[in-house]
Amino acid sequence: MPALAIAQQKNKNYLSREDISQIAKIFDVSESYAYGVATFYTMYNIEKVGKYHIQIDTCVSAFLVGADAILARIEKKLGITAGQTTKDNLFTLSKIQDLASCGTLPVIQVNNKYYENMTIKKTEALIESLKAGKMPESDNSQNIVSECKILLKNRLNPKAKNIDEYKKSGGYQALNKALAMMPADIVGKVKEANVKGRGGAGFSAGIKWSFLPKDDPRPVYLIANADEGEPGTFKDRQIMEYDPHLLIEGIAISAYAITAKTAFIYIRGEFGWIADILEKAIKEAEKDGQLKHLTIIVHRGIGSYVCGDETAQIESIEGKRGNPRVKPPFPANLGLYGCPTIINNVETLSCVPFIVEKGAREFKKIGVSGSFGPKIYGVSGHVNKPGVFEYPLGTPLKTILKTAGGVKGKLKAVIVGGLSVPILKADEIENLNMDYDSCLQANTMLGSGGIMVINDTVSIPELALRTIEFYAHESCGQCVPCREGTQLVKSRLKGLIKGLGTKEDIDLIIKTCQTITGLTLCPLGDAFAIPVKSMVSKFRDEFESLVKY
Amino acid sequence: MITKMIIDDKEVPFDQGQTILEVARANGIYIPSLCYHRKTGQASKCRICVVEVEGMRGLQTACSIQARENMKVVTTNDEILTARRLIVNLLLASGNHDCLACEANGVCELQEVAYKLGIEKPAFIIADKEKPEYDDSSEMIVRDIKRCIQCGRCIEGCNKTVVNEVLDFGYRGHETKVICDDDKIMGESSCVQCGECAQLCPVGAITDKKSIGKGRPWDLKKVRTTCPYCGVGCQLYLHVDENTNNVVKVTGYEGSLANDGALCVKGRYGYDFINSKERLTTPLIKENGKFRQASWEEAINFVASKFNSIKKESGSDAIAGLASAKVSNEENFAFQKFMRKEVGTNNVDHCARL
DSSP: OHHHHHHHHTTTTOOOHHHHHHHHHHTTOOHHHHHHHHTTSTTSOSSOOOSEEEEEEOSHHHHHTTHHHHHHHHHHHHTOOTTOBOTTSSEEEEEESOOSOGGGOSOEEETTEEEOSOOHHHHHHHHHHHHTTOOOOOOOOOEEEESSOSSSTTTTOTTTTSHHHHHHTTTTHHHHHHHTSOHHHHHHHHHHHTOBOTTTTOOBHHHHHHTSOTTOOSOEEEEEEEOOOSTTOOOHHHHHHHOHHHHHHHHHHHHHHTTEEEEEEEEOGGGHHHHHHHHHHHHHHHHTTTTTTOEEEEEEOOSOGGGGSHHHHHHHHTTSOOOOOOSSSOTTTSOGGGSOEEEEEHHHHHHHHHHHHHOHHHHHHSEETTEESEEEEEEEESBSSOEEEEEETTEEHHHHHHHTTOBSSSEEEEEOSSTTSOOEEGGGSTTOEESHHHHHHTTSOOTTOEEEEEETTSOHHHHHHHHHHHHHHHOOSOSHHHHHHHHHHHHHHHHHHTTOOOHHHHHHHHHHHHHHTTTSSSTHHHHHHHHHHHHHHHTHHHHHTTOOO | OOOEEEETTEEEEOOTTOBHHHHHHHTTOOOOOSSOBTTTBOOOOSOTTEEEETTSSSOEETTTSBOOTTOEEEOOOHHHHHHHHHHHHHHHHHTTOOGGGOTTTTTOHHHHHHHHHTOSSOSSOOSSOOOOOEEOOSSSEEEEGGGOOOOOHHHHIIIIISOOOOEEEESOGGGOEEEETTTBOGGGSSOOOOOHHHHHOSSSSEEEGGGTTSOOGGGSEEEEEEOSSSTTOOEEEEEEETTTTEEEEEEEOTTOTTTTTOOOHHHHHOOGGGGOTTSOOSOEEEETTEEEEOOHHHHHHHHHHHHHHHHHHHOGGGOOEEEOTTSOHHHHHHHHHIIIIIIOOOOEEEGGGO
16 A cells, blocks of 8 residues: 555656556556555545645534535636546645544645645635645644643643653653563553543453453554544544654553554554654654664555544555454454454553553543543534643533633534534533543443534534435445445435435434444444434434425 | 254254354255355355344344354344345345346345345335446456445455456445456456356346346256366356257356366356357268268277278387377376277377477
8 A cells, every 4th residue: 555655646646557557566466456455545546636636624524614615615716626627737626524623624635735724715825825836834723721631731832742852741751660560560550540442432441452362472463543534533633743752652551561562553644744743753762762672653544434443444554445354353363464453542542651650540530430531522613712622531511612612603412422423412411521421321422522513503414414425435335234325325315405305214314224223344334323313313303394295 | 062053943053163154054044145155255245144143232144153052043033124124125226136137037146135025126216326337348248237236256256266366346435346457347357257256146247148138047957067178077057948959058066076166268158069060960081082971880990990000000109199188087097098008009198288
């Protein structure tokens, strides 16, 4: 995959068939295999693109804050529609699914650069500047509040990227302490701290580690899951971009604990500049003698949401299409290159230095019973000050929303854990605390902690359509219920919105989602079936009001 | 140790390592499957083989779960049937599955599952139907992409069984399709037309071009025989139209040691010689520059007398024998024995050396 990426880079951002065949020959794989990989990932351009490839995030959070208007303006200004290239080959315009910039929306990606906090006026200026051949500076400012000062403690220090600065505030002390401990003791500590996976599943990291087979001759791999793609989620990038050594230290300790000699950071390809920052920080850490026990490799994804799934991510690192594997076997037994593998989210791994340094007991003082430690919540949508906020688990949603400047307009609904969790109506969030158990009790999930706030200007059927469009776009296409089920639900939602739907269509959507839940090969089926079903059943009257026949 | 499990209240034996689906099949219990094939293994893509396993949350695919001692499995209940119906309906609605016009009618596994579930036509229509895609560019194989259910059997077969490495999945999501090389039409690809993909296809997405319209499966007599082309001894079925006494299709016999269903392009598609007008049906003897028909007795006597006279005039080594790869080892053994013992020469060779 990196070879295909390099070929594209060297050829005006275009991946030609000749290059794909050539690479297939070099790596001794079939042409169809190479072409299959090249056409799976969205960042490979198998069609020629203009000098400036403008991509606008139109996914759910962006839709909430008016990305469509910006898209319309660009279309008008360039005289092309999304998916087209201008005649002078200067611009290609595309719609893109979630760019993990939900706190700084609307966002436009030009080639490899993010332009965040866009307005119509700024967009006009951007296009003018590009026409004049200049990539302007971008304003990527972001609201940050860190109450715990653990995961985001260095977020506002622009120098923290530097290892010396990181060490000044106690950095790498936890690693030194860890290296003097027995690996099993570290696993024990992490288990005791009961740090639950921050990527979305909420599975205890320590327990996951203890699934590794004992006395196995195969090498163990650690993968830091930095494929942040869950719509509404933009937390891991705060750590990686501004405090990369925190993650590296977390990886270094965790790898030592599980006896991995090689670790990967699988970072989504759109975060190219953050991958550069990580690579630089790894070099610094190596030079500083922190990584004598470990090699860390930054592996860039090439555009696929499903590669956030553990087994799809493994396939992707192995250079294949990002198709999730059938489980069992689980990665702890049969993971990367057929070896025991542990995959943890960036935020999870970043909790590890604190646990080692201060102890599991200190960690458990933060948060509430069953949900310990700090959590980064990202708030996007209809709030006055969207941003990322580090609070203890169990913090009332209302407190977080208040920090985010309060709701803009009249609150209608909230999606509290990234797009894959059931939506909550305004009255259901009244006393909601943001921890794993409270969210379950409220019939939703904490997920990734990506909070999307929806006011009463939003049509829930439109929101449901955006939701299903995202998952349909990201479905790997392997299994029938997901590949075809997304199409069925999408077609029915489109029909309803066009005024061509019936009440039976509403029932069909609910029934289909219900049947698909638990039926697919990987969790992506549940990820769309559960939220869409909740949107339709909780706001059924809105859907019914669209029925004309 | 006796290993047994319970499927639908029936106690059945199993071998370690077998999946629920394999155990069910071995014991005559019906669990539908579309992507699983004995040769290509589990894929867990179609999800139609879901069953309920006691102690496991949610439905499980029978093709991927290994049987365990005393495991209790239910193959049919409302939840399972609802799931299966949804899957069949989704497949029927998303492609062009019109059985009347399809070559696979009668042997189609999707049709079979739909029939067993009592689905005559899809319960819903999915809008935005794709445009038809039909690839008949190659000599022997027709790809009707609208009928493809993306089970992946053809890809597994192409890459793992015959190792021609032509097919793979391209694109993703709903756009996913089976591609030849870098999405070439089959006729321009590196495909050698062995037809393994057509043999494995559970539906009518990959079919044998020469057999189209030549007879429905239930009208044809299947005759098992050995491929006449080389000495490997591939087992195959001739599909014979008894009305015209024509072979209209050849498929590999699955389960045979030599080929387990796989055939080469000649074995699968080179059957026109059987009723060819140019085919020799009697021995021919050339007289005055022209061939005339002869009986076997006359021909053999003629050859024997020639051998004898050459031996007498010029010695045994003036005669040489060349054997054929198309006959069996035993026949080749007999031939060299004949050359050495009866003719009296070591001048014997085999066309495979050429």
